Amino acid sequence: xxxxxxxxxxxxxxxxxxxxxxxxxxxxxxxxxxxxxxxxxxxxxxxxxxxxxxxxxxxxxxxxxxxxxxxxxxxxxxxxxxxxxxxxxxxxxxxxxxxxxxxxxxxxxxxxxxxxxxxxxxxxxxxxxxxxxxxxxxxxxxxxxxxxxxxxxxxxxxxxxxxxxxxxxxxxxxxxxxxxxxxxxx
Numbered sequence: 001x002x003x004x005x006x007x008x009x010x011x012x013x014x015x016x017x018x019x020x021x022x023x024x025x026x027x028x029x030x031x032x033x034x035x036x037x038x039x040x041x042x043x044x045x046x047x048x049x050x051x052x053x054x055x056x057x058x059x060x061x062x063x064x065x066x067x068x069x070x071x072x073x074x075x076x077x078x079x080x081x082x083x084x085x086x087x088x089x090x091x092x093x094x095x096x097x098x099x100x101x102x103x104x105x106x107x108x109x110x111x112x113x114x115x116x117x118x119x120x121x122x123x124x125x126x127x128x129x130x131x132x133x134x135x136x137x138x139x140x141x142x143x144x145x146x147x148x149x150x151x152x153x154x155x156x157x158x159x160x161x162x163x164x165x166x167x168x169x170x171x172x173x174x175x176x177x178x179x180x181x182x183x184x185x186x
Contacts, residue, residue: 009069011170012042015098018168018180019120020047023094026118026184031092036081036100036108036121043098045069052077054084081107086115094118101125109154109183113161116185122170123181126150151179158183 023031035044038053040061045051051074053062058076077084081104086093095108095117105123112119126147155165158181166182 009042009045009065010172011098012044012046014170014172015043015096015120015122015180016046018170019096019182022166022182022184023118023120027092027094029092031094032089034084034086034089034093034095036095036097037104038076038097039099040065041071041074041076043096044074045071050074052084052089054079054081056080081111086111086117094120097121099124105154105181109157109181112183112185113158113163118182118184120180120182122179123147123151123154148179151181155181155183162186 031049033044033047033049033051035041035051035053036055038044038055040059041051041053042065044053045065046069051071053074053076055076056078058078062076095112096119097104097108098121100108100121100123102125105121108119108121111117124147151167155167158165163183163185166180166184168180168182170178170180172178
């Protein structure tokens with residue numbers, strides 16, 4: 001297994017340690033995960049819950065990782081998240097995603113709001129601030145790293161839609177790919 005996959009496995013375990021207690025407390029019973037942008041599964045493989053891995057294409061490395069981290073209670077759905085029908089998921093559901101690149105984080109948040117579904121995501125590869133703010137004077141304030149500002153806008157959207165919001169940082173990962181946004185519908 002490559003060092004990149006080993007690192008991704010470690011990040012998935014850290015994500016689990018930070019998010020699972022919050023989800024467990026919220027649900028108070030069994031629930032499913034929809035691992036969005038699942039790739040090689042390093043987010044959902046460590047959860048004891050049933051996991052729907054959703055990604056456009058299952059990478060060849062997924063089966064290799066499965067040999068090291070055996071999991072039998074899952075389904076890999078090779079489709080875009082926007083095309084994934086959550087009505088096919090039985091029981092309570094939550095959305096999770098590590099490295100939800102560019103606007104995928106916003107799609108997950110919008111869907112979580114519309115379906116009143118808990119979520120935990122690590123946004124990365126943030127889009128341009130132009131997509132969020134149309135005031136040049138405000139953009140100039142964030143001419144460096146705008147990722148924190150964009151994530152704050154995302155958290156505000158969840159709050160405005162009656163979600164309880166948690167923000168966690170994975171200290172062992174370099175920013176901006178280390179911030180977890182957790183949202184729970186009230």
